[in-house]
Amino acid sequence: MSSPTLAAAPHPPRDNDGVDGARPLLELTGATVRFGADAALDDVSFRMFPGEVHSLMGENGAGKSTLIKAITGALPLDAGTLVLEGRPVRFATPYDAQRAGVSTVYQEIDLLPNLSVAENVLLGREPRAFGLVDHRLMRRRAAAVLADLGLDVDPASTLGTHPVAVQQLVAIARAIATDVKVLVLDEPTSSLDLDEVAELFDVVRRLTARGVAVLFVSHFLDQVYELCDRVTVLRDGRFVGEYLTRELLRIDLVAKMLGREVSELAERQRGAVAEPEAVPLLSARGVTTARGVQGVDVDVAEGEVVGVAGLLGSGRTALARAVTGVARLEAGSVRVDGAGARLDSPRRAIGLGLVYSSENRRTEGIVAELSVLDNITLALQAQRGALRPIPLARRRELAQSWVDALGIRPPDLDRPAGTLSGGNQQKVLLARLLALAPRVLVLDEPTRGIDVGAKVEIQNLVGELADNGLSVVFISAELEEVLRVSDRVVVLRDGRVVGTVESDDVTTGSLLALVARPDEDGG
Amino acid sequence: MSTTTTPEVRTRRSAPSYQGFIARHAATTPTYAAVLILLVLLAGAETFLPGNFLSPGNLSALLLDNAYLLVLAVGMTFVILTAGIDLSVGSVMAFTGVLGAQLLAQGTPAVVAVPAMLLAGGAIGLLIGVLVQYFHVQPFIASLGGLFLARGLAFVVSLQSIKVEEPTVLWLQQTRIRLDGWYITPTGIIALLAVAFAALVLHLTRFGRTVYAIGGNEGSARLMGLAVARTKVTAYVISGLCGGLAGLLLTAYSGAGYPRNGIGTELDAIAAVVIGGTLLTGGRGYVLGSLVGVLVFGTIKTIISFMGAEQSWMQIIIGGLLLLFIVVQRAIVARSERQR
Structure with a gap:
């Protein structure tokens, strides 16, 4: 929404204006990102102060990852401004963002598993003498950065031989070596054990002590409450609010994340009630x-x-x-x-x-290029094996019966399934599973x-x-x-x-x- | 959670020494395995074959007979390290060889003909590199195009073998520098220099490290601000140049340029690189390993001819060895991944 009356738009509440009245280090205003007709981010504001740990909360599809991509240069903004240290910036690539001081450490480590820890920390600004890489000096410098973070990792070892937790910390060390100002940690703890989480938090606290702003994205509420000073909640691509973590009850946070909607449907009428004691x-x-x-x-x-x-x-x-x-x-x-x-x-x-329908309809469900007919009979045919093909007439009959029974629209068996609406794709998937007589x-x-x-x-x-x-x-x-x-x-x-x-x-x-x-x- | 500051450097990660050793040397293990295979082959040949296999003369010939293959393997190592492949090098070698022979036969001085051979090879490499990088053509397909192109060009230059009588080029092969029973020719020196230069570039320049980085994870390399596009194209240019240089060495070695030379040699080069411990998936391997791979290749060839067996056995053994090595490498990579 790039309306000129932006100032008039009422903004949801914001507790506390900055830490001791400090200026935000990074400020995103009126951010909108569209994918086709849908807005993944709709007029969202977001800010981070130096030395804070900020959490971004929201359920699937709330726009968290889109917002992260928008501030780290992975996605262009359709509308809105990004200001870093008081200057408007526009990042064309993640590398641009990194050079300006905004680095991201992803869950999937974005490093080079085949090279040494030292190279992963310093490659791109490695010490050179007469044009040749000075590996010894590089190792010494990397060791200094790692020690600074309290990490004991051999800089000469190959990165890929270390556990994910260590690789993640090496990624943070790389960010430090490139003068990070805003560090984004995207689901950093989802594959760590408790000790590793504690170590990561330790490192995060060392960073904030130097004035780095850390964006901590995690679905673990305990961790958010333990580590974060402030939390921004998004829902359905919109800004819900920004709160101080210590002033926000957990249940309120969850309510804000999920949103309450008036139910548009009465309680489901059950034909028969299942007996609780049944086997x-x-x-x-x-x-x-x-x-x-x-x-x-x-x-x-x-x-x-x-x-x-x-x-x-x-x-x-x-x-x-x-x-x-x-x-x-x-x-x-x-x-x-x-x-x-x-x-x-x-x-x-x-x-x-026992049949399963995945939450990822597009990647683990529908075969978009195949027809509705093929999609419906896919699993059944697979179950029978290639040597016992179902005759085409029988397949059509079968598929037609499911299309009718589930009310799949349009009722055209030969249409590529990818051209159907989401709801109808879901019905096609259901038909595929039901054809197996589960x-x-x-x-x-x-x-x-x-x-x-x-x-x-x-x-x-x-x-x-x-x-x-x-x-x-x-x-x-x-x-x-x-x-x-x-x-x-x-x-x-x-x-x-x-x-x-x-x-x-x-x-x-x-x-x-x-x-x-x-x-x-x-x- | 007790996350009060623990300023002491943690010790829990100090793994047992053998694990630390593996962590440091995970990447070199396949290459050491290749060295081991080479030693076993040489020792086996010495023990079981009649005559004196490990004679200085034999070992010298091992290098010199395979000098052209070594140069091709050096160029191939660059490309494979970026997770690419270059199928054109055998044809490029034939094309530049016959081109050079033709130029020399027409009276072109060697100082013009030799750079022309290298340039022709480099140009084909550049073409493949640009196709791969900027037109996103699969390296396999792009270099397959290069293979047909170079082979066709070779036949355009000449349909027959062209004898070389230019003294400078013949000097490269006929000069023998001797030390006791050992000897080496300028072609051998050129091949070894190529290995040394490549090793230096790969390990001590940013370009070289970027080659490894691309093979490790191209996206990450780009994110690190490394010059991915330029480096990738350059890797193919290097491979093309090596094709041209191999063309020169083969022409000197055989005393002629022949358009049917080097059919399938690109596969020999790939085999040597893989046996030498470089992963086809890129990012791991050493050019010195490729030297070992070429020597393994040559040794097997020599053993077969010593035994007087069919040359087809050569291919069977190389094939088996290749499969064995790929399985071993897979196991090593899988192990280091499982550790995470």
Whole structure:
């Protein structure tokens, strides 16, 4: 929105104006980034002060990564200004941003695993004598930078031989060596253990003591509260507010992240209520994955919809992938109707009647170039094997029946699936899974990124399927939706079950409290 | 969490010494393996073959018979380190060789003909490099185009072998500098100088380090502000120049330029580089390893002819060895990745 009446636009609240009245080191105003018709960032303001740790919070699609890309030169702004140290700047590339003092350390380390630690810290400004690289001096300088951060890493060792945690710290050392002013840490702790996190925090504190502003993006609330001075919340690409962490209760933060919307649909009408004492059809015990969930138990009865609620990173997707053979099960067992199998591939899970629909519709779902017909019959044909092709007439008949049953629009079997709307793509995916005649359907964010009408249709569809005896595990970031669709809700936090509630017994508010954790430590 | 300051430098990362050793030498291990293979081959040949395999004369010939291949392998190492490939070098060698022979036969002085050979090779390398870098053509395809182009040009120059009688060029091969039983010719010296110069460039210049950086992660290299585009193109130019230089060495060695020379030699060069411990995925390897790889290659060839066996065995053994090495390298890389 590049309206000239920007000043008149009311801005959401901002607690406290700067640390001791200091000027912001970095200030982004009215930032808008569009992808086609959608605005990934819509008139967002964001600022950072020297020496602070700032957190950026929001659920999937809130615009966090777009904002990061906008301030680090990875994406151009469609509107808005970026000011660094009082001067307007425009970064064409991440390298430009880095030279100006804005560096990013990504979760996927952006370094050179094949070269030495010293080279990774200093390459590009390595010491040279007569045009030749002085490796010895380079190692000594790198060692000095590393020691400055309290790190004991052999500068001559190859970077790739170190664990991710160390590589991340080396990336920070590189930022230091290039005179960083604003350091962006994007999900830095998601693959670190507790000691490593403590070490990282130690390094971050050393940085802020020198006046570096650190943007810490993480979905771990505990870590945000431990480390950050200030938090900016985004939702649906919009600025929600900027707060001092110590003055913001955890539950308020989570509420702001999720946003509350008036439910546009009455409670789902159930045909029959599943008996609570029934023998579960799906029984997962002690499900544990390398990163994600630990010892999670889930039971789903025949015809029951069990919702899984939790924040991003709580393990909701990890759980879904582990019980459907997509991710490796470190420990635990999964049984369908008493029958178990070593779930080492989705194929095995499908054999048990367990099917999974990924949250990433575009990369792990729809084959955009293939027709609706092919997309629907893909999994069924794969299950039968290449030697037993389904005759085309039979495939058309089959696909047509699903298109009719699920109301896929337009009802054209030969259209490339990629040209359908998001909601209809999701229905095509559902049709593909249902064609396998599954017993348990695991749906990960089936309504993400689709319009409200289609959302309601999918939700109703899940209800109908359950009424017909299918068991469903329903995962969604939207609590209202989880409550509306499910009979029971399993709440995850930090990879563990923190509660199971009957949908009828809880309100969104009390579920929210469970998701966020009660604020016994005051936040 | 007790995150009170711990100013002491942590000691928990001081791994056992052997792990530290691996951390330092992970990249060199495949090359050491190649050295080991070479020693085993040489020792085996000495023990089991009749006659005196490890004679100074034999070992000298090992280098000199493969001088052209060594030069090609040097250029190939640059390209493979950037995670590219150059299939054109065998044809470039034939083209520049026959071009040089033709020029010399027409009475062009060597001081003009030799630079012309190098330039022709460099130009084809430049073409491939530009296609790869600026037109985003797969290196395999771009250099395959270079292969056909150079081979065609070779036949345009001449359909027959052209004898070289120019004394300077013949001097390169016929002069033998002797020391006891050992000897070396200027062609051998040129090849060794190429290795030494390449090693220096790769390890001690920013250009060289950028070659490694590109192979490690091109995006990261760009983010570090390294001159990725220029470096990548230059790597192909170097490979082309080496093709031209190999053309000169082969012409001197065989005393003629022949347009059918070097068919499939690019694959020999790639094999030597890989056996020498350079990863086809780029970023890891050494030009000295490529020297070892060429010597392994040459030794096997010599052993086969010593035994009087079919030359086809040569290809079978090289093929087997290549597969073995790639598996070993995969294992090493997988191990160092698993450590993370």
